[in-house]
Amino acid sequence: MVRQCEHCGERRQALRRPKTGHKVCRECFFQLLEDEVHETITQNQLFKKGERVAIAASGGKDSTVLAHILSELNTRHDYGLDLFLLSIDEGISGYRDDSLETVKRNEVQYGIPLKVLSYKELYGWTMDEIVKEIGRKNNCTFCGVFRRQALDRGAALMKADKMATGHNADDMAETILLNLLRGDIARLSRCTAIMTGEEGALPRCKPFKYTYEKEIVMYAYFKKLDYFSTECIYSPNAYRGYARDFIKDLEAIRPRAIVDIIKSGEDFRISSTARMPVQGVCSRCGYISSQKLCKACVLLDGLNRGLPRLGISRTRGIKSTKGVADIDEKSTVAEAGGNGFSKKLSLEF
């Protein structure tokens, strides 16, 4: 027996919403999801009229759907934003080269200009080369730290006022859980913020903070959006996998639990006097850092000197004096990556 959509009562049901369990038609689903994102954007005042916004785009489902929905809402609700896509090439063959093709197609499909920055040009190393050097443990640390800086540098180069990332509710829940498991109370207090770095030159926001990953997939599927669906080839070893599996099981018992975890994270009573890192500037590249050298410089230094565990488990030997024989042809961070760093950029590692 064919049932009618619980929202409009006219068209027939096509799906059950993972977030709410409501049985709705396709059109209503699109509208409900888009309205919820619009609600998140307006209630949290994520954007201002006339802002130039970089959409961090990997070619995966989150960033593809983000690009699609943002450009849609930009028109529909007259946000007045100047959007462009920013993509980072980590140099993972068989993964990133394919997903970049997707982003290039997105550039055409949504009519949003694209800028690609690579680890090779910024740091002199691709992820494949890094993994060869350090193995498959802790490579996520390198990639994450480098990517963060790369995105900031790219956005600064392109004169963006703000960056939007596709972090969804599942990501937020995983991160909260991860910080709880690792005892990182400082990160725990900051990780639920929907916008970070407002004091700096390049705030970042997460319009998908309350959007379920399953619903993003559903949206892309029904809209026949073009995205790259393979996981990073190095991801099976990541600790985040524990949290991810747990959340999948949790969602099966109670779909609401994902948003509940986020709510818990927002409500945690964390004393504001808890040890927070003091923001300074990296003495070598000028990037924001809480230590004398920013993490990217430390990691890069370790790579260049053949000390792969420098900055991971080894602290002896981190040199902060300038003019240290950094040796080789592999460029340091300061030389590559442009000069958009005279402005103070906010960063939380």
Next chain:
Amino acid sequence: MAACAGACDGCSAGDASHAIGDRRLDIARSVCMKCKEEAAVALANQTEPMCAQCLRSSILGKFKTVLNTHALVSAQDRILLGFSGGPSSRVALEFLAEIRSEALASRALNAPGFGLGVVFIDEGLAIGTSREERSRAVDVVEKIVSRLELPLVVRRLEEVFDDDNQEDCATQLKNLLDSVKDGTGKEDIVEILRMELLEQVAKKEGYTKLVLGLSTTRIAARVVSATAKGQGFALAAGVQYVDSRWHAPVVLPLRDCATKELALLCHFFHLETLFLRNFSTLVEPSASTINSLCSNFVFTLREDNSSRDHTIVRTAGKLTPFSFNHLAPSNGDSRSMRKRRGVKTELSNSGSNMEALCVLCRAPVDGRSQLEDDPRYCRSCTLQIVDDSKVCNLLPRHIQARRAGQAWMKSQIEEFLL
């Protein structure tokens, strides 16, 4: 299941598990690291190979340290131990009995010669265990406790309804549980009723402190499940050493011990324990409750890093506690005396504001984000237990009679007060 090979900072589990694997092989040949005489039989504190006797003294040492540093128990106290039959409460029973008899024997001035009693709550009706199984369990408990020559109180969970007629109590409990649709909510309401009953027993029999054998592992599971239920605000309340929301404050002397080492202790010293079913025992994981999912999660994490539960509890312990997470000052317990004994826990100021509490689970309620429906219940109870007003009416009368606190009402109108 993604096996952790420690692919990110803060968790070099790959190295650790490799080392622990080595250590496991070595235990067969290694010597207790404490006494250096006997052969090691188990790992204490996650990584230290010890013989059975040193394992016992290590755990007993932790137990006593917690009691002393946080002044959980004084000589004037009458302590009631909530005994479930599991390894944690069995160890608590053993140690409390031992400390007490030592104190009585020594008659030293500052040694606590506290009163000690045991209570066992039979939840068989809620879980659905057979009458034979239930009476067998009670027999085992009676045997254990009588051997230690301690007073025992046995209560059935349905007695929380405080009706003279036992049949009526049983019916009321069944009706309440049937009306709660959510599986996790059902499990939680059973726990709430258990605590209510424990409080009633303590009050009636004149006990001044309630000891629960909650271990690090179980508290870690609670931290995760509270997070998953949206109880982040109240989470800090239930993870400290002291919880004074109850008529007899609840203290957790085993908070620093993992379930595993407590179970090992019971094994090596032949301390008899009881296995009791719960809602999730015979249920498929996909249909189980959030509580059991979180408990399994913590155990899975421990396989990769045996200190993970400690890290979780330590993190949760850093959240700002509430005013009731301190003990009220008692006679002969001046500040200077506490300082001299090296006591850490703060005393609560008698004049401090009491937080508004949910009338059901006593979770402190965040005045700002309250669901409009019924101010008496916290958001979590509203969503998973009392989602239907029918359920409200089936709760024990004394719970229904509780009103929304003054503190909550004030928080709602504070901005208008001149």
